[in-house]
Amino acid sequence: xxxxxxxxxxxxxxxxxxAKIGSYCVKYCQAVKNARNDIERIRGEIDSLxxxxxxxxxxxxxxxxxxxxxSRRLAVAVRGAESRLKRLEIELRPSSxxxxxxxxxxxxxxxxxxSKEIEGVVKDIEQCTRTLSIGLQLDIVVGxxxxxxxLALDKLPTAPGASYDSQAEELSATCLPDTRVxxxxxxxxxxxxxxxxxxxxxxxxxxxxxxxVSRTVAQEMDExxxxxxxxxxxxxEADRSNASxxxxxxxxxxxxxxxxxxxxxxxxxxxxxxxxxxxxxxxxEKLIFEPLLKVQQSPCNNRYVTIVIDALDECERDDHxxxxxxxxxxxxxxxxxxxxxxxxxxxxLPVRLGFSQDAVKGTYDDFLxxxxxxYIVEHDISAFLQHELEKIRADYNSDVPGDRQLPPTWxxxxxxxxxxxxxxxxxxxxxxxxxxxxxxxxxxxxxxxRQVLEYKTGTGSSEVDLQSKLELTYQPALEQQLTELSPxxxxxxxxxxxxIVGPIVIxxxxxxxxxxxxxxxxxxxxxxxxLDMLHSVLSIPQSSTSPVRLLHLSFxxxxxxxxxxxxxxxxxxxRRTHRQLAAKCLALLKQSLHEDMCDLRAPxxxxxxxxxxxxxxxxxxxxxxxxxxxxYHTDQAGASESLARDIDDFLRSHFLHWLESLxxxxxxxxxxxxxxxxxxxxxxxxxxxxxxFLSDAARFIRLNLFAIDAAPLQLYSSAIIxxxxxxxxxxxxxxxxxSWILLLPHADMNWDQCLQKFQGHIDYxxxxxxxxDSTLVASASSDKTVRIWHADTGECTQExxxxxxxxxxxxxxxDSTLVASASGDKxTVRIWHVDTGECTQExxxxxxxxxxxxxxxDSTLVASASYDKTVRIWHADTGECTQAVNIGGVTQTLxxxxxNAYLRTDKATIAMDKASLRQSxxxxxxxxxxxxxxxxxxxxxxxxxxxxxxxxxxxxxxxFRPACxxxxxxxxAIGCHSGRxxxxxxxxx
Numbered sequence: 007x008x009x010x011x012x013x014x015x016x017x018x019x020x021x022x023x024x025a026k027i028g029s030y031c032v033k034y035c036q037a038v039k040n041a042r043n044d045i046e047r048i049r050g051e052i053d054s055l056x057x058x059x060x061x062x063x064x065x066x067x068x069x070x071x072x073x074x075x076x077s078r079r080l081a082v083a084v085r086g087a088e089s090r091l092k093r094l095e096i097e098l099r100p101s102s103x104x105x106x107x108x109x110x111x112x113x114x115x116x117x118x119x120x121s122k123e124i125e126g127v128v129k130d131i132e133q134c135t136r137t138l139s140i141g142l143q144l145d146i147v148v149g150x151x152x153x154x155x156x157l158a159l160d161k162l163p164t165a166p167g168a169s170y171d172s173q174a175e176e177l178s179a180t181c182l183p184d185t186r187v188x189x190x191x192x193x194x195x196x197x198x199x200x201x202x203x204x205x206x207x208x209x210x211x212x213x214x215x216x217x218x219v220s221r222t223v224a225q226e227m228d229e230x231x232x233x234x235x236x237x238x239x240x241x242x243e244a245d246r247s248n249a250s251x252x253x254x255x256x257x258x259x260x261x262x263x264x265x266x267x268x269x270x271x272x273x274x275x276x277x278x279x280x281x282x283x284x285x286x287x288x289x290x291e292k293l294i295f296e297p298l299l300k301v302q303q304s305p306c307n308n309r310y311v312t313i314v315i316d317a318l319d320e321c322e323r324d325d326h327x328x329x330x331x332x333x334x335x336x337x338x339x340x341x342x343x344x345x346x347x348x349x350x351x352x353x354x355l356p357v358r359l360g361f362s363q364d365a366v367k368g369t370y371d372d373f374l375x376x377x378x379x380x381y382i383v384e385h386d387i388s389a390f391l392q393h394e395l396e397k398i399r400a401d402y403n404s405d406v407p408g409d410r411q412l413p414p415t416w417x418x419x420x421x422x423x424x425x426x427x428x429x430x431x432x433x434x435x436x437x438x439x440x441x442x443x444x445x446x447x448x449x450x451x452x453x454x455x456r457q458v459l460e461y462k463t464g465t466g467s468s469e470v471d472l473q474s475k476l477e478l479t480y481q482p483a484l485e486q487q488l489t490e491l492s493p494x495x496x497x498x499x500x501x502x503x504x505x506i507v508g509p510i511v512i513x514x515x516x517x518x519x520x521x522x523x524x525x526x527x528x529x530x531x532x533x534x535x536x537l538d539m540l541h542s543v544l545s546i547p548q549s550s551t552s553p554v555r556l557l558h559l560s561f562x563x564x565x566x567x568x569x570x571x572x573x574x575x576x577x578x579x580x581r582r583t584h585r586q587l588a589a590k591c592l593a594l595l596k597q598s599l600h601e602d603m604c605d606l607r608a609p610x611x612x613x614x615x616x617x618x619x620x621x622x623x624x625x626x627x628x629x630x631x632x633x634x635x636x637x638y639h640t641d642q643a644g645a646s647e648s649l650a651r652d653i654d655d656f657l658r659s660h661f662l663h664w665l666e667s668l669x670x671x672x673x674x675x676x677x678x679x680x681x682x683x684x685x686x687x688x689x690x691x692x693x694x695x696x697x698x699f700l701s702d703a704a705r706f707i708r709l710n711l712f713a714i715d716a717a718p719l720q721l722y723s724s725a726i727i728x729x730x731x732x733x734x735x736x737x738x739x740x741x742x743x744x745s746w747i748l749l750l751p752h753a754d755m756n757w758d759q760c761l762q763k764f765q766g767h768i769d770y771x772x773x774x775x776x777x778x779d780s781t782l783v784a785s786a787s788s789d790k791t792v793r794i795w796h797a798d799t800g801e802c803t804q805e806x807x808x809x810x811x812x813x814x815x816x817x818x819x820x821d822s823t824l825v826a827s828a829s830g831d832k833x834t835v836r837i838w839h840v841d842t843g844e845c846t847q848e849x850x851x852x853x854x855x856x857x858x859x860x861x862x863x864d865s866t867l868v869a870s871a872s873y874d875k876t877v878r879i880w881h882a883d884t885g886e887c888t889q890a891v892n893i894g895g896v897t898q899t900l901x902x903x904x905x906n907a908y909l910r911t912d913k914a915t916i917a918m919d920k921a922s923l924r925q926s927x928x929x930x931x932x933x934x935x936x937x938x939x940x941x942x943x944x945x946x947x948x949x950x951x952x953x954x955x956x957x958x959x960x961x962x963x964x965x966f967r968p969a970c971x972x973x974x975x976x977x978x979a980i981g982c983h984s985g986r987x988x989x990x991x992x993x994x995x
Contacts, residue, residue, distance in 0.1 A: 024052050181215075504578055509586070598632075804843045805843075811829050
């Protein structure tokens with residue numbers, strides 16, 4: 007009890023002392039003119055400390071105050087702060103004589119500190135603030151994260167190895183002292199300047215040391231408690247090569263730095279347990295952006311927080327790169343907390359496009375790493391080589407007898423200078439060379455260094471010279487495998503290299519030597535023997551179950567570069583290697599897959615109830631890899647009749663087994679996109695019946711996808727018996743139907759015309775529209791939302807929220823980048839970005855409900871029709887209304903002609919030329935004066951028939967009758983009152 011009262015009393019004393027010192031500073035500022043800047047510095051720091059102390063008192067009196075009052079850690083922190091403030095108060099307190107003179111209006115105050123002492127005083131106050139903040143923060147980390155919060159946060163998946171201090175990154179280097187000095191100073195200044203841009207983009211070509219700078223920045227920020235989170239992308243690493251877990255990983259790391267986020271994130275997870283499956287924008291907003299807005303005034307916040315993102319260009323999906331950039335640039339809107347994002351990447355096109363988005367412009371600084379002056383790069387590489395070579399010499403000398411030791415002068419300064427010239431501007435050359443010198447298999451460091459120097463070449467800045475430097479980087483390590491071998495044996499080694507290392511650099515995600523043995527069919531001792539010689543270019547773990555990784559992506563670039571095939575005898579034929587990997591994956595799956603992989607037995611067993619360890623035991627890493635990536639390797643391999651026959655044979659035997667395995671892995675929804683990549687490749691020149699099987703298989707998956715994902719064994723019962731009798735999949739696997747089904751249900755003979763059903767709306771669907779490239783469908787509903795769907799897979803890619811009443815109409819722009827929606831809420835039209843889901847314009851002006859919207863063919867104009875009997879024309883980019891035209895009635899349809907010369911409605915046609923548009927002069931023409939647009943496919947007036955040339959063609963059951971419809975070529979989308987969207991495609995009857 008005494009301890010608890012002591013902490014509260016000490017914090018109160020800190021607050022009072024801070025207030026008193028602040029008042030002294032005001033007096034000194036008025037009386038002492040020549041030290042005003044120093045006084046203001048101290049006063050500013052004291053104000054910060056007083057704010058922390060005052061808010062700490064609020065926490066101590068709050069619901070978790072007892073927890074904080076019982077903390078020894080916090081007790082030590084507050085006592086230290088109180089002691090220093092007491093000394094400062096005494097030093098600043100005016101004497102009684104001076105106070106008397108002051109009352110007599112005689113200026114007697116004298117500032118007690120010299121200029122050189124001020125820095126120490128300021129640092130002491132900063133330390134008090136930091137100590138109190140950290141003391142509170144550490145206890146909140148321990149105490150505030152109660153069991154419920156921990157359980158909720160544990161539901162968020164993270165990407166293993168993504169943080170800078172992970173085990174996967176522990177051997178990766180940071181910048182040596184006295185290197186990258188100016189660059190690191192520039193980054194520090196940016197991170198600690200509240201007026202600087204929110205994002206710093208460090209870009210540079212391969213091998214220039216971007217990741218080393220990232221790790222250094224992350225480490226420094228961490229040491230100063232400014233690191234909010236770090237995420238290091240890595241191509242080929244399953245969870246680090248895409249953005250699916252980037253925001254969940256960052257959110258959980260932020261909780262450690264800002265523990266007050268925990269409760270807000272818990273509330274999100276409780277409300278949306280599968281938030282990690284939502285769009286990246288939803289994840290960012292709900293797990294990071296909105297929680298940060300709620301806690302930005304917390305007393306436990308460090309004012310400066312930085313998130314580090316490395317190698318963004320190694321994220322596989324280009325659209326995700328753009329989305330990540332756009333979302334992270336929104337941290338500028340978090341005002342009280344100085345939150346910054348440091349991003350590194352190669353200057354690849356997807357990243358450049360991300361930073362060229364309108365929403366991103368003006369929110370970032372950038373710096374081109376390989377344009378640092380050459381003399382600075384030379385100095386930094388020289389310092390690195392000096393440090394590493396001294397270490398190599400010491401390690402070698404400690405392990406050999408005196409007569410074999412390297413002299414203290416090794417290597418010669420001339421050799422170091424030559425290495426520097428060979429390396430500039432590629433730090434990866436210096437790092438790879440040093441790793442090469444430590445490889446004792448082929449000689450001591452002297453011998454290895456001579457081999458490297460034999461590849462000496464001139465320097466330059468052209469693309470050819472840079473490629474030559476990559477050759478200098480990797481060729482010595484590769485050529486050492488051939489030392490003292492006959493030409494015949496050299497060819498054998500090179501072929502073995504291509505069979506083992508070729509797949510390693512081509513794999514979609516890395517595998518261990520144990521998994522490689524089973525996938526490639528090469529004995530592990532052979533794999534190990536070849537890899538033993540390549541430690542300078544590959545990360546080869548001691549454990550046979552840990553994956554073999556590239557040390558740097560430029561090694562892959564060097565091996566697969568077709569321009570280097572004539573010069574590099576270790577070059578890897580990328581297409582051929584993909585073809586071999588596709589065949590190896592199929593062979594492994596044929597050998598490994600069977601019905602009921604996890605011995606579940608009960609056909610209704612839910613996947614969510616199956617133990618993950620059991621799944622991983624029955625589906626080994628190499629089998630999981632083959633399930634996910636055999637189609638990728640097939641796609642990259644190009645068309646091949648022999649490969650097509652292998653695929654046909656595999657699918658007719660193991661199609662259901664493959665789907666079951668994908669379901670167990672939680673990847674059932676990937677099956678459609680995997681099949682689609684096959685269809686695109688194999689339908690071009692394939693004499694087998696495989697294209698027909700793939701088409702039927704896609705229909706089969708669409709019909710059963712949700713059941714397959716939930717209960718994998720339903721594939722062998724429900725999925726088959728409800729498929730049409732003429733379905734190729736049903737005919738192939740009908741023998742799999744369980745014997746306990748005695749009477750099969752009635753099923754159609756063939757697939758109906760329904761290609762896809764989109765389920766998600768919870769109220770009537772009022773409007774549907776196709777994108778003009780036919781890949782997307784938009785639906786507008788009375789549930790106040792617009793949804794955008796992939797036409798092929800049925801996946802909802804965006805849920806657009808913002809309307810406060812039913813949404814009556816929806817339309818795509820002709821470039822398929824925008825969607826316009828009309829609603830009954832305050833008679834507004836909204837324009838949205840398809841990719842981001844962002845509302846870019848809100849158009850207001852109608853005085854009644856809006857019935858229809860349409861884009862012009864050049865996507866620059868939007869037309870809207872309303873129950874106020876007017877049609878309005880708006881500029882899509884500015885939201886400006888150029889004209890309102892009264893057409894004398896309510897229209898339900900709007901469409902621009904391709905030339906934009908006419909806007910047609912079902913009441914009248916509005917005509918204008920380009921000059922008229924500029925002058926906002928419009929003319930209404932009667933429908934009888936224009937040619938009627940002919941539409942082959944339609945819906946009968948009562949909604950019960952699909953028509954062809956106005957003749958009834960296809961009867962629609964009641965549950966399929968439309969509330970709205972949209973047509974794109976021969977494909978018809980029907981929105982039903984139930985909320986279902988049905989897509990049909992018709993041939994000419």
